[in-house]
Amino acid sequence: MGLLDTLFGAINDFTWGWSLIPFLVVLGVFFTVASGFVQFRFFKRMFNVLTGGDEDNDPTKISAREALFVSVGGRVGGGNIAGVAVAITAGGPGAVFWMWVIALIGMCTALVEATLAQLYKRTDENGDYRGGPARAIVHGLGENYRWLATIYAVCLIASFSIGFNAFQGNTVAGAALDSMDVPRLWTGIALSLLTGVIVFGGIHRIAKAADVIIPVMAIGYIGMALVVIVLNVFSLPAVLWDIVANAFGLREAVAGGMGAAIAQGLRRGLFSNEAGLGSAPNVAATAYVKHPVSQGITQSFSVFIDTILICSCTAFVILLADVYQPGAEGIDGVALTQQSMVEHVGAWAQYFLTFAILLFAFSSIMYNYYLGENALIFMTENKMAVLVLRVAIMGIVFLGAVAPGATAVFAFSDPMMGILAVVNLLALMMLFPVAMRIITDFRTQLAAGVAKPVFDPAQFPDLDTDPSAWPDAPAAAAGRGPVGST
Structure with a gap:
């Protein structure tokens, strides 16, 4: 066990310690400049997904909005409540500014990786779409890189479906115990059964649940933050x-000054919005859209919602209260946010926050499960494997909830996610020229007056795409059959 701890610690230090965060930042800046600041050019278009104005929905398919809410549910979690508080405690108010900066850069990375996931998606036997970085690697770079895609898939299951689901169960049970004295056992049973009801319904039930839970979750939390802002x-x-002054070292709130603010802000932003980590594209690929870039724009919007809106809500709740003391150590993130909320609106806020944590965590569990299912189906077509995964997820959530120290077993999650991100970023670098071709095609159609650009695989014969995944293309209307496989 000691050897494994040492190994995972070394991997974690190599990835998250010094190499991965600069890599994500530099690559995000490169994508932003090389694409002509595409996330800002399409910013107004992002809001169309909320009304369905950018796509024609097919009731048998996952809509762009449903895919957006599933991915927002995954990006938004306990980190938006506890993680922001930790970043402010360790990096000062200036960390919030750098969190915003990395989100604006990450919006472009999210657009690129989601566009590629859509481009290389495949139609399965049920008529649903599956895709993501693993399939983009195989169909975009070739079969010679399947080993790289397999490493990605294994790390995705280990980090998200196993490790992070145990953490989410632990977070919910801990909040319920602290605020309402609900025993961990009962929380674990309820959460495990609720998880089973959703995951056994597959991606369609996950999407329908997210379409209800996420708006309630986001609007409720943002609404509470707006109340706090109005009161102050x-x-x-x-x-x-204070945020700007601390960000540029004009006022030092914590030891390390500007350096601490940058480090904590970038780390919190990247952990929260997951742009470039290779997780959200798995969900982005499930959506029925007319053009890959349409879903890329939608996923870029999910980064905006996660960090610019929801993380900022937590930051303002904390900084507008008197609970936060610059330089204070040993403060629990959830406790800081909860105490700040209570100071603003009263003791009932702790119950509101517990409910918010429940919704945040449960939406993350649904998302984490689907990532594992998608990775597993990429590696094997054995349907029994999916059944085993679903039962295992229920067990993992229960274990994480009932055993306060159970999450220590899953200490491999962060290093596995580090490897996952490195693999994804390598693939993004190699496939970026392809992504730019697709983005240029989208722009060209808009410039020609096409309100809703349509992707035509026949215009890109050198790319290993699945024409059956693009029913709106002229080639599909001519009866062109599908090519490609899972």
Whole structure:
């Protein structure tokens, strides 16, 4: 066990310690500049997905909005409540500014990786779409790189479906115990059964559940934060100045000053919005859209919702209260957010926050399960394997909930996610020229007056795409059959 701890610790230090975060930042900046700041050019278009104005929905398919809400449910989790508090405690208010910066850069990375996931998606036997970085690697780079795709798939299952689901179960059970004295056992049973009801329904049930849970979750939390901001509106300019001043070292709030603010802000932003980590593209590929870039724009919007909106809500709740003390150590993230909320609106806020954590965590469990299912189906067509995974996820959530120290067993999650991100970023670098061709095609159609650009695989014969995944293309109307496989 000691050897494994040492190994995973070394992997974690190599990836998250010094190499991965600069890699993500540099690559995000490169994508932004090389694409002509595409995330800002298409910013107004992002909001169309909320009304369905950018796509014609097929009731038998996963819509762009449903895919958006599933991915938002995955990106938004306990980290948006606890993680932001930790970043502010360790990096000062300036960490919030750098969190915003990395989100704006990450919006482009999210657009690129989701576009590629859509481009190389495949139609399965049920008529649903499957895709993601593993399939993009195989169909975009060739069969010689299947080993790389397999490493990605294994790390995806280990980190998200196993490790992070145990963590989410632990978070919910801990919050329920602290605020309402609900024993961990009962929380574990309820959460495990609820998880089973959703995951045994597959991606369609996950999408339908997310379409209800995520708007309630996001609107409720943002609404509460707006109430706090209105109650403290005259203090807001001072808080904003504090954020900017600390970000550029004009006012040092914690040891390390500007350096600590940058490090904590970038780390929290990247952990929260997952742009470039290779997880959300698995969900992005499930959507029925007319053009790959349409879903790329939608996934870019999910980064905006996660970090610019929801993480900022937590930051303002904390910084507008008197609970936070710069430089204080040993403060639990959830406790800091909860105490700040209670100071603003009263003791009932702790129950509201517990409910928010429940929704945040459960949406993440649904998302984490689907990532594992998608990775597993990429590696094997044995249907029994999916059944085993579903039962295992229920057990993992239960174990994480009932045993306070159970998550220590899953210490491999962060290093596995580090390897996952490195593999994904390598693939993104190699496939970026292809992504730019697809983005250029989208722009060209818009410039020609096409309100809803349509992707035509026949225009890209050198790419290993599945024409059956693009029913709106002219070639599909002519009866062209599918090519490619899982």
